[in-house]
Structure formats: structure tokens, C-alpha cells
Amino acid sequence: MEPRESILNISKAMNAAVIGQQDVVERMLVALLANGHVLMEGLPGTAKTRSVKTLSHLVDSEFSRIQFTPDLLPSDVTGSEIYREQSATFDFQQGPIFGNLILADEINRAPAKVQAALLEAMEERQVTVSGQTHKLPELFLVLATQNPIEQEGTYPLPEAQMDRFLLYVRVDYPAGENEAEILRLVRGEKSGESSAPPTKIDQQVVFAARQQVNAVHVAEAAEKYIVDLVLATRAPEKYEGNLPKWIRLGASPRGTLALDAAARAHAWLAGQYFVSPDNIRAVAPACLAHRVHLTYEAEAAGVTRSEVIEELLKNVVPV
The missing domain is CATH 1.10.8.80 (Magnesium chelatase subunit I, C-Terminal domain)
Structure with missing residues (x-):
């Protein structure tokens, strides 16, 4: 199967699972093909997290979710050095940032020091801890969600970090004609009536597609x-x-x-x-x-x- 056909199958499956958000699905696939990160902003309940999870189910990848909260520490994102008493050495324990598809959920609920922990990872695809540099996987995509800044308990993202997102996607409420379809979809999922998910595509298909995009x-x-x-x-x-x-x-x-x-x-x-x-x-x-x-x-x-x-x-x- 050609890479484009595989990506179009992903698009079809995502639109079937995330109803009424065709523009959001398209933007996410554009970011995947362009090897860039996505910031999705919208009110709660507009399928931001569902969109990211659906994509992770369709690509053979390691999915990591980071729930951003005001008490989150940078080491909770990047990982930290762990002291091994038996060998009297420090070993690096990887944090959730070392996945392939990273859901940074409600990213604007964490303060600036945690946001700063993402800067190096998003731009240079590496993490430096205690003077040691650790490379991130070749397939590395941050898909961040945030509620509007005016919502209580949120922090404006630093401009340096905003600039590192390839795309900004505003997620609005679905159209009225889609609401009943969403209701039936979720009801079917709860009763176990949903169809079997399509086969995941290999990461090499994504890399092949990126080469064609570059051409x-x-x-x-x-x-x-x-x-x-x-x-x-x-x-x-x-x-x-x-x-x-x-x-x-x-x-x-x-x-x-x-x-x-x-x-x-x-x-x-x-x-x-x-x-x-x-x-x-x-x-x-x-x-x-x-x-x-x-x-x-x-x-x-x-x-x-x-x-x-x-x-x-x-x-x-x-x-």
C-alpha cells in the first residue's frame, strides 16, 4: 500500500471517530507529515483529547500522556537521575516525554518552569539532564491541548514555546447536525457496538510519506x-x-x-x-x-x- 493511501485511511478512520472536526483531523495529519507539533485550543468537551488518542491508536507508536497541573515539576516531564545504592551510581530514568506521540493535556495549567522543560525537546528533539544529553525517538510529536486563557487556573504559554508549535488549531463546537451522530457513536462505544479499529500503520510508512512530502x-x-x-x-x-x-x-x-x-x-x-x-x-x-x-x-x-x-x-x- 502506498504511503498516501495509508495516511488517507488514517484520515477516514479519524473522521469516523471524531465527528464534525474535519479541519482538526486535517491539521493533525499535516503536522504528522511535516514533522511538527500542534497546539489545540478549545473549550472542554470539544474532542481535543479524543483526537490525539485516536491518532495514537492508528499509528504503531508509543503514546504518552502528560496531565499538566500547577504542581507539576520539570522532572515529571523529562525524567530524572535515580541513585542506585547497590552500584553507587546514578541512572537516568526516562520521563513521559520519551514517547512517540505525546499528549500534553491542558498544557497551560502548568507554570513557566514546566513549560521551559519542553523547549529543548520540541526544538532539538533531545533532553539534557544533569549535563547528559538524551536523544528522543525519531518519531516525536507533541500534541498539546489547552483551554482558553480566560478560563480559571490557566497560565499564558511563553512566546518562545508558542513559536515552537508548527500549527495552532482552534477547536470549536461541532455543527448541530453532527451532535446526534456523536451521541449515537458514544452510545455504541459504551455498549461495545463499535467496529474493530483498522490496522495500525508502521512508523516507516510515516517516514516514507514525509520523504514524498519533502519532494x-x-x-x-x-x-x-x-x-x-x-x-x-x-x-x-x-x-x-x-x-x-x-x-x-x-x-x-x-x-x-x-x-x-x-x-x-x-x-x-x-x-x-x-x-x-x-x-x-x-x-x-x-x-x-x-x-x-x-x-x-x-x-x-x-x-x-x-x-x-x-x-x-x-x-x-x-x-
Whole structure:
């Protein structure tokens, strides 16, 4: 079976298990193919955790769940040195970060010192403890969930960590027509009527798919469009409309890299061998929304980051 066919089967199985969240499923698969991390934000009960668990059941991988709480310690994430009295030595005991698919559940309920423990792992795919560096698995994906910042008992994520997420996905309530279908699905699961899950795909299939994604062609015009979008967030005063009064600080170079990688994956999923402007526009909100900082005026007016990216796409057009 071709890698793309296997990934499309995963997509079909996820959409059957997570009803009414097709955009969320697509973004998660784009991140898997682009070898990047995902931050999912939404109110409780919108299937954020279910989405991650479903993906872990479909890929032959080691799944780790970290429940973030205010009393969590960095060593609870990365692991720590354990003293062995018999040999009078210290041995490193791996923490849950050493899995393949990591569910960082309610990541914004832990303070900054715990968030800092993730920075090296997410960027460099390694963990340093007591001066020793430990490599993480080749398949390593952090899928974090968070409740909106205004909810009680949450901490805003550090900007350095936000920038390390390839994609930001806003998870909304499902449409009304999906609600009854969700009810029947969960009722069937509780009564044991759910169908047998499909066969898990091997990690090598994911790696083969990533090689094909990397081979997707990005023409010079598409590259220019990607760069123009990012540069517009840094110099919004060059454009008319609301951008100058909404954007305080633009996206970093990671935004450019994220747009390129995500657009390639989006095109590959669609069966294309090249990246089109439509692919770039499709992934731009997820790649840039969390990298754009709003002005006080925009925040006071209740403007969302997603609305800013919509305005950006209206003003910056491909050549």
C-alpha cells in the first residue's frame, strides 16, 4: 500500500471517530507529515483529547500522556537521575516525554518552569539532564491541548514555546447536525457496538510519506507568496486597512518554515506534486495565528488572531 493511501485511511478512520472536526483531523495529519507539533485550543468537551488518542491508536507508536497541573515539576516531564545504592551510581530514568506521540493535556495549567522543560525537546528533539544529553525517538510529536486563557487556573504559554508549535488549531463546537451522530457513536462505544479499529500503520510508512512530502515542488512564485505573507506581519504599515492597527509584532522565521512545510503536506494530501497558492492560504491561519502579536487596540476591540490572518490574506495576494 502506498504511503498516501495509508495516511488517507488514517484520515477516514479519524473522521469516523471524531465527528464534525474535519479541519482538526486535517491539521493533525499535516503536522504528522511535516514533522511538527500542534497546539489545540478549545473549550472542554470539544474532542481535543479524543483526537490525539485516536491518532495514537492508528499509528504503531508509543503514546504518552502528560496531565499538566500547577504542581507539576520539570522532572515529571523529562525524567530524572535515580541513585542506585547497590552500584553507587546514578541512572537516568526516562520521563513521559520519551514517547512517540505525546499528549500534553491542558498544557497551560502548568507554570513557566514546566513549560521551559519542553523547549529543548520540541526544538532539538533531545533532553539534557544533569549535563547528559538524551536523544528522543525519531518519531516525536507533541500534541498539546489547552483551554482558553480566560478560563480559571490557566497560565499564558511563553512566546518562545508558542513559536515552537508548527500549527495552532482552534477547536470549536461541532455543527448541530453532527451532535446526534456523536451521541449515537458514544452510545455504541459504551455498549461495545463499535467496529474493530483498522490496522495500525508502521512508523516507516510515516517516514516514507514525509520523504514524498519533502519532494513536493515549491515554485519561486509560491516561495515569494510565503515570504510576502510573513513579511507583511512584520511591516503591516505598508498595507491599507486594519493590519497596521491590529499587528504589534509579526511572525518569526519559524513562521516562514512552517508555512512551507505545512503547504507541502497539504498539497501532498490532496494528491498534488506542487504547492499552489490555495495550499498556502489553507494552512496560513494555523501557521501564523499564534505567531502574530496583537496591539492593545485590537485586543480591546475583541479582535482575534484568526481575524487578523483573514485580513492578511485579503491584503497580500500571490503574484
